Amino acid sequence: MPRSPRLSPWLACTLLGLFAGAAQAGTTPPAPDALQPLLATMNERLYISELVALTKWDSGKPVQDNAREAQVIANARKQADQRKLDPDDVADLIAAQIEASKLVQYGRLAQWQAAHKAPDTPRPDLNNDIRPKLDKLQNLLLNQYAAFLPYRKDPNCPQWLATERSALIKDYLHGQAMIRATGELCIVGR
Numbered sequence: 001m002p003r004s005p006r007l008s009p010w011l012a013c014t015l016l017g018l019f020a021g022a023a024q025a026g027t028t029p030p031a032p033d034a035l036q037p038l039l040a041t042m043n044e045r046l047y048i049s050e051l052v053a054l055t056k057w058d059s060g061k062p063v064q065d066n067a068r069e070a071q072v073i074a075n076a077r078k079q080a081d082q083r084k085l086d087p088d089d090v091a092d093l094i095a096a097q098i099e100a101s102k103l104v105q106y107g108r109l110a111q112w113q114a115a116h117k118a119p120d121t122p123r124p125d126l127n128n129d130i131r132p133k134l135d136k137l138q139n140l141l142l143n144q145y146a147a148f149l150p151y152r153k154d155p156n157c158p159q160w161l162a163t164e165r166s167a168l169i170k171d172y173l174h175g176q177a178m179i180r181a182t183g184e185l186c187i188v189g190r
Contacts, residue, residue, distance in 0.1 A: 100181035157186035
């Protein structure tokens with residue numbers, strides 16, 4: 001009678017870990033409905049960051065704009081008060097969006113510098129076209145953040161975030177920016 005092949009202890013442990021992980025992943029409840037629109041708005045903001053990078057490429061202006069960042073965060077704090085949200089939490093959320101935007105801008109500028117050219121696409125005006133869109137998105141973002149607020153401390157929040165975020169990522173740079181943009185959403189274990 002032929003013997004059954006034996007698994008090495010390492011392979012057996014690896015397979016057991018994979019099966020256990022898959023079983024555990026299957027027990028995570030679905031993400032709340034409030035998460036997807038919030039992530040979609042963050043994602044839209046990152047796409048606009050690419051347009052900002054194009055304007056900075058054309059103008060030669062630096063990515064870092066301390067005055068604008070301070071103004072955006074101050075406006076967010078005022079909007080937080082109006083919505084009865086914690087101004088410090090909102091400031092952290094908006095600062096994360098700004099940092100994610102800068103990550104995209106620095107990354108794209110480096111790519112274009114290496115290629116010695118930027119994409120040949122239309123350039124909207126930074127002050128008249130792009131910033132008003134970003135201001136509208138901030139208002140929407142804060143409304144969506146308020147709807148997601150009850151879920152921030154849920155133990156499943158990090159898993160929901162990882163799953164929902166992965167569907168939006170288009171490349172490595174964008175993925176890193178989305179991770180930064182969402183870095184302040186879950187407060188589990190803090």
